[in-house]
Amino acid sequence: MTDAPFIAIEGPIGIGKTSLAKKLAAHFDFHLLKEIVEENPFLGKFYENIEEWSFQTEMFFLCNRFKQLEDIEKKYLSEQKSVIADYHISKNMIFARRTLPEDKLEKYEQIYHILTKDMPVPNMLIYLYGSLDTIVDRIRKRGRDIEQNIQLSYLSQLAEDYERYMDHFESVHPDIPVIRINGDKLDFIRHQNDLEWIMNEVEQQLEQSRSINLKESKT
Template identity: 60%
Template sequence: MKNVPFIAVEGPIGVGKSSLAKEIAKQYRYTLLNEIVEENPFLGNFYNDIKEWSFQTEMFFLCNRYKQLEDIERGYLAKGVPVVSDYHIFKNQIFAERTLEASQYDKYRQIYYILTADMPEPNLIIYLRASLNTLLDRISLRGREIEKNIDPTYLLQLTKDYDQFMEKFINDHPHVPVLTFDGDQIDFIKNKTDLEMIFSKIDHQICVNN
């Protein structure tokens, strides 16, 4: 890649972002950046009452993801060390726009753009998408207590929000390549061939951008 490799894996809850990022880190010997999820003290309450706890939840995620990216930029990217992350901070916009009231969202957007104005931008994004049934199955399999009350309606809407956001992102950021994989059609955890196919696509993209 033209700059120090910085790959971000994105997609809705339960799609397999962390698992794939871990495999990429192992394959390419990149530093792995995992998003903070269960450490969010508001998340359990959020899944029980989205309207009441959305602002606290989103602000916690925003501030922590900002700090993580700042540390990654200074500690790794600035020193030429490649990084793969299991999220992109742009996801905050997807969740916040869906859950916050209009007045809260306006304030949130102002803070978001101030914090992210000079954040490092990935030079490759991997977008994992899947149907509601696949997401629910995978969420159930990983058995996080904090996710047991996720509303399927909310999760379905989130998948649609992600698709819309990614379509706009691709149009607005033609300089950032995006690889999209369908989680209903592949299972890179159980099927090594699927994982090798993903690596092949990444290899090709790295060659194209070098």
């Protein structure tokens, strides 16, 4: 784990990860890492026929996220430059387990572990979540054409998958602070007070991390 702040934001499709990452990157003057989404040539077909296009879609995401994190580690984290990302690469397994048939999932998981075993691990995670109504409303407002055919059942299942994933993440990584943000109650796009609350929470965690690192450097 890098000593420089490396924050990842996670949560279901459309909940506001990229919007929050942009605002926090600007406020704290961190490098912004955005995942490649609309550039995925299989994504539109995937939303129309998940079973047919899931493997191609997930492999594209995995390879591109691997390359992005590899570059981030070389150019920023290894130089102790702070980064905030609108995803955590472990999300790949959330989607893969939901969409891939068993035979392809086994192959995919092998490739995933090979690629990610040496990847940098965030030292803070922000988890955005919300009800299905909130998620659907935010997807509708951002208006991506490729997302218009997403099935509500798929979104609902992913939201449940994320809850299980976050519980598991916190049990496996007790040393990595997680800030949970309820999108039903906080709207950092429309309300400045909500955004300032989130910024304050992040600042407090950063201060704690700085204190820990300072103590460790003196021992």
